[in-house]
Amino acid sequence: MADPQPGYRPAARWLHWIVAAVVLLMIPAGLIMIRDGISRPVQDALFLFHKNMGVLLVPVILVRILYRLTHKAPPLPRTVPGWQRIAARLSHVMLYLLLVVMPVSGFVRVRAGGFPIELLDRLGVGPWLPKSERVAEVAQSIHAIGAYALIAVLAIHVAAAIQHALIRRDGVWSRMWPPAGPGKTRAVRPGR
Ligand code: HEM
Numbered sequence: 001m002a003d004p005q006p007g008y009r010p011a012a013r014w015l016h017w018i019v020a021a022v023v024l025l026m027i028p029a030g031l032i033m034i035r036d037g038i039s040r041p042v043q044d045a046l047f048l049f050h051k052n053m054g055v056l057l058v059p060v061i062l063v064r065i066l067y068r069l070t071h072k073a074p075p076l077p078r079t080v081p082g083w084q085r086i087a088a089r090l091s092h093v094m095l096y097l098l099l100v101v102m103p104v105s106g107f108v109r110v111r112a113g114g115f116p117i118e119l120l121d122r123l124g125v126g127p128w129l130p131k132s133e134r135v136a137e138v139a140q141s142i143h144a145i146g147a148y149a150l151i152a153v154l155a156i157h158v159a160a161a162i163q164h165a166l167i168r169r170d171g172v173w174s175r176m177w178p179p180a181g182p183g184k185t186r187a188v189r190p191g192r
């Protein structure tokens with residue numbers, strides 16, 4: 001068996017999986033809540049969940065980005081080809097960017113549209129933005145385009161992760177899983 005490789009630290013792993021779990025719930029909630037024909041109570045519950053969970057996620061995303069800016073990713077196993085390193089880099093940068101674009105555009109869409117964000121309203125936080133149909137429309141388009149970009153990048157991201165976990169078994173999967181995992185990982189099939 002190969003020497004142990006460095007993996008992500010537990011803090012990075014926890015942050016990854018908490019954000020991943022919430023985002024993977026918010027995407028279907030967002031897609032369903034805007035469909036025609038769903039009942040009003042279900043729609044209201046999904047909007048309530050989506051907006052408030054999105055706002056709650058913001059501090060976690062900020063901590064995650066700050067953590068990442070101050071902690072380098074561990075080096076990938078040598079067996080990962082150059083183009084895959086570049087693809088991983090690009091897709092991770094895209095994911096971090098979308099983790100900023102999505103909550104900001106969602107917030108602007110709701111506030112410029114004059115709608116409530118129940119959690120912030122309860123806390124007495126003001127709307128922060130004047131009402132503007134034009135701004136709300138632009139933010140809505142950015143949120144929708146961002147949503148489809150996020151879904152596309154995530155499809156590639158998850159497919160790559162599964163490929164590493166089940167086919168290559170080169171230790172890349174265990175760099176991130178389990179959340180409380182060790183700082184070191186081992187390839188099951190070194191060199192593949
Ligand atoms: C079932 C869903 C997911 C799986 C299986 C998964 C798996 C992984 C794995 C194995 C890594 C480590 C890759 C490496 O070592 O280079 C990773 C990294 C990463 N994942 Fe995910 N992921 C999932 C969902 C998400 C979601 C929803 C997001 C964000 C919206 C996300 C964002 C990232 C980012 C930004 C990194 C790079 C970490 C860094 O270097 O800072 N992942 N993911």
Ligand code: HEM
Pocket residue numbers: 023026027028030031034050051052053054055057099102103104105106107109110117140143144147150
């Ligand atoms: C990581 C964070 C977020 C993700 C991944 C996300 C994802 C989505 C998705 C997939 C949709 C459906 C898009 C479409 O087909 O048009 C959507 C719609 C929506 N989201 Fe988010 N969202 C996030 C954060 C937020 C936040 C923080 C708010 C508000 C506080 C928000 C408010 C909305 C609203 C109001 C819609 C309906 C847009 C419309 O009027 O058509 N989202 N979101």
